[in-house]
Amino acid sequence: MTRRRVEPLVWLMFSAGGVLAAVFLPILVILFGLAFPLGWVDPPDYQHLRAVIGHPVTFVVLLGLFVLMLVHSAHRFRYTLYDGLQIKHKRTVAVLCYGTAIVGSVATLAVLWAAAQAV
Amino acid sequence: MADSIQLRVSRFRPDEDSEPHWQEYDVPLRKEWTVLDGLNHVKNGVDTTLSFRWSCRMGICGSCGMTVDGEPKLTCGTFLSDYAPGPVTIEPLSNFPVVRDLVVDLSDFMAKLPRVKPWIIREDDDRTVFPDVEYLQTPEELDAYKQFSMCINCMLCYSACPVYGLDPEFIGPAAIALAERYDLDSRDRGNRQRLDVLVEHDGVWGCTFVGECTRVCPQHVDPAAAIQRYKLKAALATVKAFLLPRGAR
Amino acid sequence: MIPSSGMPTDLRLYRPRVSTWWWTRKRSYFVFVMRELSSIFVAWFVVYLVLFVYAVGQGEAAYRRFLDWAASPWVTVLNVVALVFVLLHTVTWFNLTPQAMAVRVAGRRVPSFHIIAGQYTGLVVVSAFVLWLVTR
Numbered sequence: 191m192t193r194r195r196v197e198p199l200v201w202l203m204f205s206a207g208g209v210l211a212a213v214f215l216p217i218l219v220i221l222f223g224l225a226f227p228l229g230w231v232d233p234p235d236y237q238h239l240r241a242v243i244g245h246p247v248t249f250v251v252l253l254g255l256f257v258l259m260l261v262h263s264a265h266r267f268r269y270t271l272y273d274g275l276q277i278k279h280k281r282t283v284a285v286l287c288y289g290t291a292i293v294g295s296v297a298t299l300a301v302l303w304a305a306a307q308a309v
Numbered sequence: 310m311a312d313s314i315q316l317r318v319s320r321f322r323p324d325e326d327s328e329p330h331w332q333e334y335d336v337p338l339r340k341e342w343t344v345l346d347g348l349n350h351v352k353n354g355v356d357t358t359l360s361f362r363w364s365c366r367m368g369i370c371g372s373c374g375m376t377v378d379g380e381p382k383l384t385c386g387t388f389l390s391d392y393a394p395g396p397v398t399i400e401p402l403s404n405f406p407v408v409r410d411l412v413v414d415l416s417d418f419m420a421k422l423p424r425v426k427p428w429i430i431r432e433d434d435d436r437t438v439f440p441d442v443e444y445l446q447t448p449e450e451l452d453a454y455k456q457f458s459m460c461i462n463c464m465l466c467y468s469a470c471p472v473y474g475l476d477p478e479f480i481g482p483a484a485i486a487l488a489e490r491y492d493l494d495s496r497d498r499g500n501r502q503r504l505d506v507l508v509e510h511d512g513v514w515g516c517t518f519v520g521e522c523t524r525v526c527p528q529h530v531d532p533a534a535a536i537q538r539y540k541l542k543a544a545l546a547t548v549k550a551f552l553l554p555r556g557a558r
Numbered sequence: 559m560i561p562s563s564g565m566p567t568d569l570r571l572y573r574p575r576v577s578t579w580w581w582t583r584k585r586s587y588f589v590f591v592m593r594e595l596s597s598i599f600v601a602w603f604v605v606y607l608v609l610f611v612y613a614v615g616q617g618e619a620a621y622r623r624f625l626d627w628a629a630s631p632w633v634t635v636l637n638v639v640a641l642v643f644v645l646l647h648t649v650t651w652f653n654l655t656p657q658a659m660a661v662r663v664a665g666r667r668v669p670s671f672h673i674i675a676g677q678y679t680g681l682v683v684v685s686a687f688v689l690w691l692v693t694r
Contacts, residue, residue, distance in 0.1 A: 197514050198547035201540055211600050212648040212677070217685035219603055219644050221692065222610060223637035227628035234692045236618040242691060243614050252611070256604050263604070266597035269517045273475055274591060276578060294601075298608050305615030323570040379583065406571035414571055449665075471587060474576045518654060519590045537658035 200265060200288070207262025210255055244306045253302055257295045264291035314338040314389055315396035316347050318359065321407050329400075329407065332356075338393060344384040345373055348399070348411075361411035368527060371463030375411050376400040381468035381525050404467055404474040418464055421480050424506055425488035430499025444496040454493035457486045457535055459528040466522035466532050472515050479515040480507065482522035482532035489535035492542075504543055513539050593650045596643040603640050652677040 226233040234242075242248055268287040271277045313335045321329040334355055336347040345363055352359050363373040366385040373384045378398050389397065405413035429444075466482040473479050488503045507513050516536045523533040577583075581591040606628075613624035627633060655677060656670035 195508060195547055197510070198508065198540075198544040199551075201514065202544045202548070205541075208647075208651055211644070212651040213681050213684045214688070215600065215603060215644045216641075216648055216681065217688045218607065219637060219641045221689065222607065223603065223628070223640065224634070227625045228634065229629075231693065233625055236614075236621050238694075239614055239621070239692065243611055252607075256608065259600055259604050263597040263601035266594055267601070270591070270594040270597065273471060273517060274581065274594070276475055276576070294604070294608075298604070301608050301612045301615065305611050307615075321572050323572070326572075328572060403574070404576075406573045408569065408571060471576075471580060471590075474580065517590075517594070518658070519587070520654070520657070521586060521590075523657070524586065531657070534657045534660075537654075538660060541659065 200261070203258055203261040204265040205262075207258035207260070207265075211259050211262055214255060215259075240305075243302075246306070249302050249306045253299060256298045256302075260291040260294045260298070261288075264288050311338055311394055314347070314393060316344075316351065317396045317398045318348075318351075318411070319400040320359070320410050321401075322358075323409055333396065336389070338389055338395075340388075340390050342389045344375075344377055344382070344387045344389060344397060344399060347389055347397070348384065359411075360409045369461060371461035374402050374463045374465050374468065376403050376468065381465040383463060383465070383527050386527065402464060402468040404470070404477075405464070415464070417477060418462075418467060418481070418483070421484045422462070422487060424480065425484050425491075425503050426499055426506070427487045427491055429491065429494065429497050430502060431496070432498060446495055450495040453495070454490050457490035457493065457530055457532075460486060460490075460530050460532075461528055463527065465525045465527065466530075469521035469525040471519055471521070472517060476511075476515060478511040480512055482516075482536065483530075485513055485516075485539055486530050486532040486535040489539055492539075504546060507539060508543050508547075513543060516540070589650075592643075593646055596647040599640040599643040600647065602636070603644070606637070648681065652681075 221231065225231040243252075264287040268283055271283050271287075272280065277283055316334045316336055318332050318334065319329045320326075320332045334347075334351045336342075336350045336355075339346075343366075345366060348359065348361055349363075352361075361373070361375065361384075363385065364370040365372070368383055368386045371383075374381060375384050376382070376399070377384065377387055378392065381402060384399070389395075399411065401407045401411045401413045405415070405417070408414050460483055462483065464483070467473050470479075470482055473481050485507060488507055491497045492500045492503060513536055516533075518533060518537060520533045523531045526532065581587040610624060610628075613620040628637070652674050656668075656673040659673075661668040661673060
């Protein structure tokens, strides 16, 4: 290949994000989206949750998880716009989708970093 | 079983019509008759102006693909009795321009196949190797690509693929499966050349793994599998190209 | 008379337009589009989790307030819908993996069933781990 190509690498991230979403999201949605807020399961003790979230390993794992899932969503949604709404401005759609994922990733990094600080 | 079944056929005469319209025909409903038999019954005596493609009438030539009740089918292998009491709606294969009645324009498909270089590519040729030399292959080596070699070029997969319908530039399932057939062939050395073609924007990346191509394929080629494996192959080759120094690529 | 290019020069082809509603015509197309729309809910839940982490970082009061907000009707409904789409993503992703990868062990092709079962096992293990990690 004489030209550097980005699409194959984005696809790899999409695939990784897809695997992680498939395996991690069900339990995360059930616990953090429904069970804890609605009290089906007692929400974790604050100090314990803070300690888990502040741990460096958690930081790395959550960062990887969130960023890859955002890239997965952006990539899939981009093609949904092409195929579903038949939007022809392909480059604009791509920039918007991946741009949003990048912004989300930066915000994720900032929040995770801040949460890991004052533990 | 009733005596007859109605065929609701899409007609389009380019010199008279601006768009297709329906015409109904009643044909005998015989238990061994296919949709193709019904169409030939119409053509032979009822309405000789009806145009459609067919040849082998046994599911191997790939000529008789049409849309039957909304699904791409080989009409020679689609039995009228499965649609009783009818009517059976017959339209030209979707996602292709219509030439006349049930005949579609094949030129886009025919242009795409050679782009993936569907032949054995080797650096040795008859300057270095005797012309009649046979490249040996074990049964295991044959099994590696055999499934993808079963394509009869019937175009049902292109008809089923929504991506091709929305973006006719997409190179399409059969072409990619054909490329994979040669890439997996132990006698071939042309992976790099095909990769250069398929890694373009109209190559494998347009596929969103709908999977309809595999579902409608009459030969169980599974083009969707070929495409996803090709994506992984292309992605890993790109990673390797990024990581290895120029000389080693 | 047909010119050597093979195509009569006065040919008028009919090119049908693909409807915006093409995906409602067949069940397989509809399920495909729903699967693709799961991406919206994956993104939503990542945002939700980041907000959750932010709240935890802000102190116990913020954490409790977040849980109360998450229990409100609209957020609950949204998360129930998100769960449905997340499960659709998981099931379809697992089912497609054997088709996307030819896995060979000792020269023999691993049957699809084993690949799918392996993934569900992974799902159970990960779920159990997360549950243990946050509730111990």
